[in-house]
Amino acid sequence: MENFRWSFGILFSRLVRLESMDGKVALVPWADMLNHSPEVDAFLDYDKSSQGIVFTTDRSYQPGEQVFISYGKKSSGELLLSYGFVPKEGTNPNDSVEFLVSLNKSDECYKEKLQALKKHGLSESESFPLRVTGWPVELMAYAFLVVSPPEMIQRFEEMAVAASNKGSSKPALNYPELDEQALQFILDCCESSIKKYTKYLEGAKGSAEVSINTKQANRTLLLKQLARDLCISERRILYRSQYILRRRLRDMRAGGELKALSLFNGLRKLFK
Numbered sequence: 001m002e003n004f005r006w007s008f009g010i011l012f013s014r015l016v017r018l019e020s021m022d023g024k025v026a027l028v029p030w031a032d033m034l035n036h037s038p039e040v041d042a043f044l045d046y047d048k049s050s051q052g053i054v055f056t057t058d059r060s061y062q063p064g065e066q067v068f069i070s071y072g073k074k075s076s077g078e079l080l081l082s083y084g085f086v087p088k089e090g091t092n093p094n095d096s097v098e099f100l101v102s103l104n105k106s107d108e109c110y111k112e113k114l115q116a117l118k119k120h121g122l123s124e125s126e127s128f129p130l131r132v133t134g135w136p137v138e139l140m141a142y143a144f145l146v147v148s149p150p151e152m153i154q155r156f157e158e159m160a161v162a163a164s165n166k167g168s169s170k171p172a173l174n175y176p177e178l179d180e181q182a183l184q185f186i187l188d189c190c191e192s193s194i195k196k197y198t199k200y201l202e203g204a205k206g207s208a209e210v211s212i213n214t215k216q217a218n219r220t221l222l223l224k225q226l227a228r229d230l231c232i233s234e235r236r237i238l239y240r241s242q243y244i245l246r247r248r249l250r251d252m253r254a255g256g257e258l259k260a261l262s263l264f265n266g267l268r269k270l271f272k
């Protein structure tokens with residue numbers, strides 16, 4: 001089992017996918033020395049004319065400078081699982097956190113909403129990727145469904161369709177009357193998620209080690225550090241989303257108050 005684990009780790013952290021050979025995978029001895037950087041667009045591929053593997057960089061390098069390759073647009077969690085490292089906090093533009101949202105069990109339309117979701121391959125709890133740059137339209141569609149009132153029952157299905165549309169680029173749903181509630185729902189989930197991350201990080205700080213030998217103790221320490229690094233990176237995305245959501249809601253509410261005030265002033269003038 002130990003040998004299998006070792007081989008599996010070596011293979012999957014070092015294999016190269018060759019696009020021009022229909023995505024065939026290969027182990028390329030010199031190429032497996034290349035480390036990952038999300039900022040480069042360099043790639044490896046099979047070259048028919050030279051019958052070898054060619055490395056193409058996106059810029060020139062000085063002698064002695066480290067040359068990087070991209071392992072793909074991967075989140076820090078994916079990089080940890082596939083390659084055993086977590087990029088330094090804030091350096092991975094492709095980072096994302098799996099954001100869990102659920103239907104409210106006490107919703108009077110719980111059954112109807114769940115039915116609409118199930119019809120389109122979704123369930124009462126779903127996760128969507130949250131990035132520093134924002135959230136997907138599918139998450140917004142799910143949030144619309146969660147907060148929509150019984151009068152909108154006819155719309156449940158189109159909301160579920162839009163929420164299930166993972167990855168493709170259909171236009172976002174537009175329900176201005178539900179915007180504020182949907183954003184508040186996402187903010188609430190975001191804040192509860194932040195609390196869980198913080199609780200984990202505070203707990204992880206003080207946990208005592210029980211180890212059989214030094215090698216095992218070092219390995220446990222390394223794994224814990226990687227888990228901490230990943231949590232810190234993911235919590236950073238949640239903090240950023242929390243900031244954006246709070247600002248949007250504040251602007252929305254201020255806009256609403258302004259409208260009400262000008263309406264009130266208009267009425268006052270009318271009755272003067």
Ligand SMILES: C[S@@+](CC[C@H](N)C(=O)[O-])C[C@H]1O[C@@H](n2cnc3c(N)ncnc32)[C@H](O)[C@@H]1O
Pocket residue numbers: 013014031032033034035036037082083084085086087
């Ligand atoms: C294909 S090898 C790259 C060469 C490797 N550094 C070596 O010495 O053999 C992939 C492994 O390199 C390490 N690695 C690659 N890029 C890294 C990075 N940006 N930061 C930390 N470790 C990285 C990870 O351990 C990963 O599993």
